[in-house]
Amino acid sequence: MFRRLALSLSITILVAGGASATDLELMVSDKMGELTLVHTQLRDQGQNLRFGAGVLYNEDSDLMGNAFLQVSNRGQERWQPLSFGVGGKIYGGELDRPDESVAALALGGDIGIGIPAQIPLAVVFTGYISPNVTTSGDTDRLTELMVRLEGELTRGAHVFAGYRQFKARSSDFRDVRLDDGVHAGARLNF
16 A cells, blocks of 8 residues: 555656645654655645655554645745645554554644744644544544644755654554654755
8 A cells, every 4th residue: 555655656746747846854753753755736826735645653663654635825935924734644554552553534734833033933733633433443533733843944954843642542442652752853855
């Protein structure tokens, strides 16, 4: 499944026309690492389409992949007072302890509040929630909530630090935490 997703994403990025950008993001903490590839297709009137895929691996040997599609108003400007995006995310993976599978369709988005400074900054709030009805496998619910401070060091190179709580509720009503803590990372645009 992940091979097909990666192949589809790669082909889409190669054939996409018009103004577009591709970002590679790496997020790490003491307990997890996540790599995400994001493609942004710029549209008229400040609207754009963002889609991509990522994979997370943590110290408990949990492996979680995701693919997402989002409509947002993020432009190519170095600073925006307010940005927002709405979309969906598909999750799929294996939890090592307990030995469970996860498949979920989550809805959510993000809100970014720009901070005017010498280095363009933004506080970004992100949330995705998958209720029981759109979650299958051995889990009943999936939630991903994050807040982080982002800074653009140079055009095309961002750094960030924040906090994320990413958990799945197993069918026996226990919360399995895929990530729960402070993280840091970088996003490169090419």
